Amino acid sequence: MEIRDPFVVAMFNQLRERKIDSDKIILAVLLILIGVLGRILLIQYANIETVLVICLLSGVLLGGIYCITIPLVVMVISDWWIYNYTNYALSFGFNAILGLTFFTWSGFLVVGVIGFSMKKRFVYNMGGVAVLSGVGVLATIFYDAWTAFGFWYFIASSHLSIIEVYFAQIPFTMYHLLSSLIFVPLFTILFIYLHKHTIPYIKGVINPVKNAN
Numbered sequence: 001m002e003i004r005d006p007f008v009v010a011m012f013n014q015l016r017e018r019k020i021d022s023d024k025i026i027l028a029v030l031l032i033l034i035g036v037l038g039r040i041l042l043i044q045y046a047n048i049e050t051v052l053v054i055c056l057l058s059g060v061l062l063g064g065i066y067c068i069t070i071p072l073v074v075m076v077i078s079d080w081w082i083y084n085y086t087n088y089a090l091s092f093g094f095n096a097i098l099g100l101t102f103f104t105w106s107g108f109l110v111v112g113v114i115g116f117s118m119k120k121r122f123v124y125n126m127g128g129v130a131v132l133s134g135v136g137v138l139a140t141i142f143y144d145a146w147t148a149f150g151f152w153y154f155i156a157s158s159h160l161s162i163i164e165v166y167f168a169q170i171p172f173t174m175y176h177l178l179s180s181l182i183f184v185p186l187f188t189i190l191f192i193y194l195h196k197h198t199i200p201y202i203k204g205v206i207n208p209v210k211n212a213n
Contacts, residue, residue, distance in 0.1 A: 028066055031058055035074035040081055047176035053183040055108045056136060059115020060122050067112035075105050096154045103150025107143040114139055129188045136184035137177060144173040
C-alpha cells in the first residue's frame with residue numbers, strides 16, 4: 001500500500017532523519033570511547049595513541065560538525081584525566097600548558113577536517129584502508145611538526161633553536177608513525193567489517209550500496 005498523504009510522508013521522513021541522527025550519535029560515542037580509552041591506557045608509551053585515527057574516522061564516517069566535536073570531546077575528557085591523575089601537569093607551567101593545549105587540540109581538529117575532505121571519495125575496501133593509512137602518515141607528520149613548533153615556542157625557545165627541536169622530535173615522530181600505521185588500518189578495517197555486516201548504527205550512517213565494493 002502506497003502512502004500518498006503529504007503529512008504522513010513528511011512524518012515518516014522526519015522519523016527516518018531522527019533515526020539516522022541517533023545512529024550518528026551512537027557512532028560518535030563509540031569513536032569517542034576508542035579515542036579517550038586509547039589515549040589514557042597508552043599514556044605511558046610516547047606518541048602511541050588512538051586520537052589521530054579517531055579524528056580521521058570522525059571526518060570520513062560522519063563529517064560535518066562531528067569532525068570538530070569528536071576530537072574536542074576526546075581531548076577535553078582525556079586531558080582532564082591526564083592533568084588530574086598523572087604528574088604531566090607538573091612538568092610545565094600553566095601558560096605553557098595552555099599554549100601546548102592550543103597546538104595539540106588545533107592539530108587534531110585539522111586531522112578531523114582532513115578526514116572530512118576524504119568522505120565522498122573514500123571506498124570501504126582494502127584499497128580504502130591503504131589510502132587512509134597513507135593519509136594517516138601525512139597527517140602524523142603534519143601534527144608532529146605543528147606541535148613541535150608549539151613546544152619550541154612556549155617552552156624551548158629560550159635555549160634551543162627550532163631546528164634543534166625538530167631534530168629532537170624525530171624519534172618521537174617515528175613512534176607516532178608506528179602508532180598510526182598500526183591503528184589507522186586496524187580501526188578502519190573494524191569499521192569496514194561493521195559496514196559490510198550492516199550493524200544497525202553503521203548502516204544508518206553509511207550507504208551500504210554506494211561503497212559496497
